[in-house]
Amino acid sequence: MRRTYWALPVLLLAGCGLAQTNTVGEVEFAHRLRVPPLAGSHLDDQGRRVFDLRAQAGSTDFGTGGKTSTWGFNGSYLGPTLRAKRGERVMVNVVNGLAETTSVHWHGMHLPARMDGGPHQPIRPNATWSPTWTVDQPAATLWYHPHPHGETEKHVSRGLAGMFIVDDDTRVNLPREYGVDDVPMIVQDRDDTVLVNGTAGPYLDVRTERVRLRLLNASSARVYNFGLADDRPFALVGTDGGLLPTAHGTSRIRLSPGERAEIVVEVQPGERVTLRSYPVELDNFLSDLFNGGNDTLDVLELRAAADLAPSPAVPARLAPIARLDPASAATTREFTLAGRKINGRGMDMGRIDAVVTRDTTEIWEITKRGDGTAHSFHVHDVQFQVLSVDGERPPAELGGWKDTILLEPDRTVRIVARFADYADPDVPYMFHCHLNKHEDQGMMGQFVVVEPGQEPGRPDTHSHRNGHG
Incomplete structure (x- = not known):
């Protein structure tokens, strides 16, 4: 007789609330979807499109019984949608109205490391951070969220997040009226x-x-x-x-x-x-x-x-993508995620884990090993292309530009990226698991982009401790 030895653990986990959930037919769709407002902006005397964000505490009624203490940008929960065109120079004045240090990372955005909003650009209470950069990438759905070292999950789950939509001159006949279609x-x-x-x-x-x-x-x-x-x-x-x-x-x-x-x-x-x-x-x-x-x-x-x-049919052709040639890669790097470490090391704010030369292409091979849980791998600054998943050609949904990808247990994903510009030997970008608790527990590393022949500097951990004034 065959025995199912896993039955008892499953029952125990079910008692802890970890068994599968099924809400089919149980959700009473009673609330009209809230659409985040488009953030207001103005052009300053330098021609920059200026946005204003304020991180603040509040309370929110989610319609599930009473109000909950939450955080948000320009409101009690989440934030407005920022929208800018390719080629525009933007500036975002971020005011921290919270009682603790936070940050704002522009997830998916190509921009200088000093403007990235990672853990090396903290904003202390009552301080203002005003990053500025030129939007230089195709139309895309990006987002913004805090990235304080060791506390990302707390800040994002409390409500600090919003979308950042980039537009360009691509003439594709797709639904485009914000909040309507x-x-x-x-x-x-x-x-x-x-x-x-x-x-x-x-x-x-x-x-x-x-x-x-x-x-x-x-x-x-x-x-x-x-x-x-x-x-x-x-x-x-x-x-x-x-x-x-x-x-x-x-x-x-x-x-x-x-x-x-x-x-x-x-x-x-x-x-x-x-x-x-x-x-x-x-x-x-x-x-x-x-x-x-x-x-x-x-x-x-x-x-x-x-x-x-009436809506027009979805066009067969959308936007051409210039394929990166893996044969032109200057190097291939290997990253193994296991436990809460990458390549056997936990995050160290003062350590540079990789040095990338400006205007080069690299292949990264990322493998998940260990406890069987999946991870989500994100690389700051660049969009990459997926070359293979466990040696196989990637599926169609991975055929475009990516900055985050699911890592299934004991599989290897090969990606290729070009680090075209924004050299800075002293200020790093991050690569990390985007399961926020894993990131907070140390599953993160950092890289700098340097000029040819230039040596990496040393990250400023002092600003991390004290925040921007």
Whole structure:
């Protein structure tokens, strides 16, 4: 007789609240989806587009029973959507109205290390940080969030996050009216409740034949596998770093923490259809358990109007992507993630882990080993291209520009990136697991970009302790 030795551990874990969750049919979509406002801006006397953000404490009613103490930018929870065009010079005045030091990292943005907002650019209470840079990358759905060393999970989970949309001159006929047929969706799980833009049990009134959803996994650890409840296909048109070369028809898109995807969904007049997260199937018991991989979650209800305004069909061709040549790589680096370390070392603010020469291409081979849990790997400053996943050609959803990628247990992902500019021997960029607790526990390293022949400097750990004035 065959015995199932794993039955007792599963029951014990179920008693701890770690068993699979299924909310199909249980979510009462009773709250209209909140759409973050577009941040106001002005042009200063230097021609820079200036935004103002204030990190502040508050309280928020999520509709689940009473108010909760939260943090937000320019409000009690989350922040406005910043929007700028490629070629614009921007400045963001970030005021820290909290009682503790925070920071603001521009996730996915190509910019100088001193403007990156990582742990080396802290903002102490009542201080203002005003990074400025020129937007120089394709149209994309990016985001911003705190990155204080050892406390990222706390700050993000309390509500400090928002989108940053980059536009360019690409003439692609996709839904583009913000908040109407082009909708940001910041997806988080909080106290066993899935929130979209801080809304629990949300519905979206759809008035056009097609709607573009900008999906962001802003959860601390959960991996989502988005699809429609009736398994209808949708068009995947963009990922982290911008539009794909061609639209990819699919019925599922998997996003680990930090990843983004732009999808276009077609609806019929008068119908209601649920956006759902399906089991992720990470092929590992512990990953499925601790990353929410076994869960089935109703996320959002799309409510189509009786009369829908016409929308053009999704173009077959979107945005060309210049492929990086791996044969031109100056070096290949290997990174192994195990426990809460990268290459056997925990994060050290004063240590440079890699020195990259400006205007070179590199291949990074990233492998997850150890306890069976998955990780989400993010590289600051650059967008990369995926060369292979465990020796196999990457699937279509990984065919565009990426800055964050899921690492499944005991698999190797090869990526290629070009470090074109912004040399600074003293101020590093980060690479790290984007499961925020893992990052806080030390699964992070740092690299500097230097001029040819230049030696790396030494990071300023003093500013980390004291923050910006």
